[in-house]
Amino acid sequence: GENVEQHPSTLSVQEGDSAVIKCTYSDSASNYFPWYKQELGKRPQLIIDIRSNVGEKKDQRIAVTLNKTAKHFSLHITETQPEDSAVYFCAASKQNFNKFYFGSGTKLNVKP
Protein backbone atom coordinates (compact mmCIF):
# COMPACT_ATOMS: atom_id res chain seq x y z
CA GLY A 1 0.00 0.00 0.00
CA GLU A 2 0.88 3.67 0.00
CA ASN A 3 3.26 5.13 2.62
CA VAL A 4 3.17 8.88 3.24
CA GLU A 5 5.92 10.46 5.32
CA GLN A 6 5.73 14.03 6.60
CA HIS A 7 8.40 16.35 7.96
CA PRO A 8 8.98 18.12 10.23
CA SER A 9 6.79 16.89 13.06
CA THR A 10 6.91 20.32 14.70
CA LEU A 11 7.70 23.71 13.23
CA SER A 12 7.97 27.00 15.03
CA VAL A 13 8.18 30.27 13.08
CA GLN A 14 7.94 33.95 13.82
CA GLU A 15 4.84 35.76 12.64
CA GLY A 16 5.39 37.00 9.10
CA ASP A 17 7.93 34.32 8.21
CA SER A 18 7.28 31.49 5.76
CA ALA A 19 6.65 27.88 6.71
CA VAL A 20 7.32 24.83 4.57
CA ILE A 21 6.08 21.31 5.27
CA LYS A 22 7.22 18.39 3.13
CA CYS A 23 5.71 15.01 2.35
CA THR A 24 6.91 12.02 0.39
CA TYR A 25 4.85 9.15 -0.96
CA SER A 26 5.78 5.71 -2.16
CA ASP A 27 3.15 4.70 -4.72
CA SER A 28 3.69 6.28 -8.13
CA ALA A 29 0.01 5.61 -8.93
CA SER A 30 -1.08 8.22 -6.38
CA ASN A 31 -2.35 11.27 -8.19
CA TYR A 32 -4.33 13.42 -5.76
CA PHE A 33 -2.70 15.23 -2.83
CA PRO A 34 -4.82 17.26 -0.38
CA TRP A 35 -3.62 19.18 2.66
CA TYR A 36 -5.70 19.46 5.82
CA LYS A 37 -5.49 21.85 8.76
CA GLN A 38 -6.65 20.59 12.14
CA GLU A 39 -6.99 22.91 15.09
CA LEU A 40 -7.00 21.42 18.57
CA GLY A 41 -10.15 19.39 19.16
CA LYS A 42 -11.61 20.27 15.78
CA ARG A 43 -12.15 18.52 12.49
CA PRO A 44 -9.52 18.39 9.75
CA GLN A 45 -10.36 21.00 7.13
CA LEU A 46 -9.19 20.95 3.54
CA ILE A 47 -7.03 23.99 2.79
CA ILE A 48 -5.60 23.18 -0.61
CA ASP A 49 -5.17 20.22 -2.93
CA ILE A 50 -3.26 19.36 -6.09
CA ARG A 51 -3.67 16.75 -8.77
CA SER A 52 -0.78 15.11 -10.54
CA ASN A 53 -1.32 16.90 -13.82
CA VAL A 54 -0.01 20.19 -12.36
CA GLY A 55 3.19 21.08 -10.56
CA GLU A 56 2.04 23.98 -8.43
CA LYS A 57 -1.13 25.52 -7.11
CA LYS A 58 -1.61 28.74 -5.15
CA ASP A 59 -4.39 30.17 -3.05
CA GLN A 60 -3.53 33.51 -1.48
CA ARG A 61 -0.85 32.82 1.17
CA ILE A 62 -0.87 29.06 0.63
CA ALA A 63 0.79 27.12 -2.15
CA VAL A 64 1.46 23.47 -2.83
CA THR A 65 4.15 22.09 -5.13
CA LEU A 66 4.39 18.57 -6.50
CA ASN A 67 7.39 16.71 -7.89
CA LYS A 68 6.06 13.48 -9.40
CA THR A 69 9.48 12.19 -10.36
CA ALA A 70 10.80 12.46 -6.83
CA LYS A 71 7.41 11.58 -5.32
CA HIS A 72 7.25 14.50 -2.98
CA PHE A 73 4.99 17.46 -2.42
CA SER A 74 5.21 20.47 -0.15
CA LEU A 75 2.97 23.02 1.52
CA HIS A 76 4.18 26.61 1.61
CA ILE A 77 2.59 29.22 3.85
CA THR A 78 3.84 32.79 3.43
CA GLU A 79 3.40 35.73 5.80
CA THR A 80 2.36 33.41 8.60
CA GLN A 81 -0.12 34.62 11.19
CA PRO A 82 -0.88 33.29 14.71
CA GLU A 83 -4.17 31.86 13.44
CA ASP A 84 -2.15 29.59 11.13
CA SER A 85 -1.07 27.69 14.25
CA ALA A 86 -2.50 24.17 13.97
CA VAL A 87 -1.57 20.64 12.93
CA TYR A 88 -1.25 20.17 9.18
CA PHE A 89 -1.70 16.81 7.47
CA CYS A 90 -0.78 15.84 3.95
CA ALA A 91 -2.50 12.96 2.21
CA ALA A 92 -2.23 10.94 -0.99
CA SER A 93 -4.83 9.05 -2.95
CA LYS A 94 -5.03 7.03 -6.12
CA GLN A 95 -7.25 7.29 -9.16
CA ASN A 96 -10.27 5.66 -7.52
CA PHE A 97 -10.13 8.11 -4.58
CA ASN A 98 -11.66 5.69 -2.11
CA LYS A 99 -8.72 5.58 0.24
CA PHE A 100 -6.64 8.47 1.48
CA TYR A 101 -3.29 7.86 3.15
CA PHE A 102 -2.31 10.56 5.62
CA GLY A 103 1.03 11.75 6.90
CA SER A 104 1.66 11.85 10.64
CA GLY A 105 1.13 15.61 10.85
CA THR A 106 3.15 18.77 11.46
CA LYS A 107 2.39 20.96 14.44
CA LEU A 108 2.94 24.53 13.32
CA ASN A 109 3.37 27.21 15.95
CA VAL A 110 3.39 30.82 14.76
CA LYS A 111 4.82 33.09 17.45
CA PRO A 112 3.43 36.64 17.54
Next chain:
Amino acid sequence: GAGVSQSPRYKVAKRGQDVALRCDPISGHVSLFWYQQALGQGPEFLTYFQNEAQLDKSGLPSDRFFAERPEGSVSTLKIQRTQQEDSAVYLCASSRELGSPLHFGNGTRLTVT
Protein backbone atom coordinates in the same frame (compact mmCIF):
# COMPACT_ATOMS: atom_id res chain seq x y z
CA GLY B 1 -27.06 19.74 6.99
CA ALA B 2 -24.31 22.28 7.28
CA GLY B 3 -21.58 19.74 7.79
CA VAL B 4 -20.79 16.19 8.82
CA SER B 5 -22.21 15.51 12.25
CA GLN B 6 -20.90 12.83 14.61
CA SER B 7 -22.23 11.64 17.93
CA PRO B 8 -21.42 11.20 20.67
CA ARG B 9 -18.59 13.71 20.85
CA TYR B 10 -16.96 11.77 23.69
CA LYS B 11 -17.44 8.19 24.79
CA VAL B 12 -15.90 6.41 27.74
CA ALA B 13 -16.31 2.65 27.75
CA LYS B 14 -15.12 -0.02 30.08
CA ARG B 15 -13.04 -2.70 28.48
CA GLY B 16 -15.30 -5.36 27.06
CA GLN B 17 -18.27 -3.07 26.43
CA ASP B 18 -19.78 -2.56 23.01
CA VAL B 19 -20.01 0.95 21.55
CA ALA B 20 -21.83 2.50 18.59
CA LEU B 21 -20.66 5.68 16.92
CA ARG B 22 -22.94 7.63 14.61
CA CYS B 23 -22.17 9.71 11.54
CA ASP B 24 -24.57 12.01 9.70
CA PRO B 25 -22.93 12.97 6.40
CA ILE B 26 -23.66 16.06 4.39
CA SER B 27 -26.99 15.63 2.65
CA GLY B 28 -26.58 14.15 -0.80
CA HIS B 29 -23.01 13.00 -0.29
CA VAL B 30 -22.57 9.62 -1.90
CA SER B 31 -19.24 8.61 -0.40
CA LEU B 32 -18.69 8.07 3.31
CA PHE B 33 -15.46 7.15 5.06
CA TRP B 34 -14.47 6.16 8.58
CA TYR B 35 -10.99 6.94 9.87
CA GLN B 36 -9.24 6.24 13.15
CA GLN B 37 -6.89 8.90 14.52
CA ALA B 38 -4.58 7.96 17.36
CA LEU B 39 -3.10 10.72 19.51
CA GLY B 40 -0.46 12.65 17.59
CA GLN B 41 -0.99 10.69 14.40
CA GLY B 42 -2.67 11.19 11.08
CA PRO B 43 -6.04 9.61 10.33
CA GLU B 44 -5.91 5.97 9.26
CA PHE B 45 -8.46 4.52 6.87
CA LEU B 46 -10.99 2.07 8.27
CA THR B 47 -13.76 1.64 5.72
CA TYR B 48 -15.59 3.26 2.81
CA PHE B 49 -19.19 3.31 1.60
CA GLN B 50 -20.65 4.37 -1.68
CA ASN B 51 -24.32 4.92 -0.93
CA GLU B 52 -25.31 1.85 1.11
CA ALA B 53 -22.62 -0.42 -0.30
CA GLN B 54 -19.52 -1.00 1.79
CA LEU B 55 -16.92 -1.18 -0.96
CA ASP B 56 -13.76 -1.32 1.11
CA LYS B 57 -13.33 -2.47 4.70
CA SER B 58 -9.69 -3.38 4.49
CA GLY B 59 -8.72 -0.94 7.24
CA LEU B 60 -10.92 -2.39 9.97
CA PRO B 61 -8.40 -3.67 12.55
CA SER B 62 -10.34 -6.75 13.63
CA ASP B 63 -13.66 -8.51 13.34
CA ARG B 64 -14.76 -6.61 16.43
CA PHE B 65 -15.24 -3.59 14.19
CA PHE B 66 -18.36 -3.37 12.07
CA ALA B 67 -19.79 -0.51 10.02
CA GLU B 68 -23.08 -0.08 8.23
CA ARG B 69 -24.95 2.51 6.20
CA PRO B 70 -28.26 0.77 5.51
CA GLU B 71 -30.10 3.59 3.72
CA GLY B 72 -27.13 5.28 2.14
CA SER B 73 -27.08 8.26 4.50
CA VAL B 74 -26.44 7.83 8.25
CA SER B 75 -23.66 5.40 9.14
CA THR B 76 -22.84 3.60 12.36
CA LEU B 77 -19.46 2.23 13.40
CA LYS B 78 -19.80 -0.46 16.02
CA ILE B 79 -16.97 -1.80 18.12
CA GLN B 80 -17.63 -4.95 20.09
CA ARG B 81 -15.78 -5.99 23.25
CA THR B 82 -13.73 -2.80 23.30
CA GLN B 83 -10.04 -2.99 24.17
CA GLN B 84 -7.70 -0.28 25.42
CA GLU B 85 -5.98 -0.10 22.05
CA ASP B 86 -9.29 0.99 20.54
CA SER B 87 -8.93 4.34 22.32
CA ALA B 88 -8.69 6.98 19.60
CA VAL B 89 -10.67 9.63 17.78
CA TYR B 90 -12.98 8.14 15.16
CA LEU B 91 -13.50 10.50 12.27
CA CYS B 92 -16.22 10.27 9.70
CA ALA B 93 -15.89 12.03 6.36
CA SER B 94 -18.14 12.36 3.35
CA SER B 95 -17.72 13.55 -0.19
CA ARG B 96 -20.16 14.43 -2.92
CA GLU B 97 -18.73 11.72 -5.12
CA LEU B 98 -15.49 9.88 -5.70
CA GLY B 99 -12.79 12.37 -6.55
CA SER B 100 -14.38 15.21 -4.55
CA PRO B 101 -12.67 16.57 -1.42
CA LEU B 102 -13.40 14.96 1.93
CA HIS B 103 -15.44 16.84 4.52
CA PHE B 104 -14.72 15.62 8.02
CA GLY B 105 -16.87 15.56 11.12
CA ASN B 106 -15.53 16.63 14.52
CA GLY B 107 -14.99 13.02 15.49
CA THR B 108 -15.86 10.86 18.46
CA ARG B 109 -13.16 10.56 21.08
CA LEU B 110 -13.35 7.02 22.47
CA THR B 111 -11.58 6.21 25.70
CA VAL B 112 -11.54 2.61 26.85
CA THR B 113 -10.69 2.17 30.52
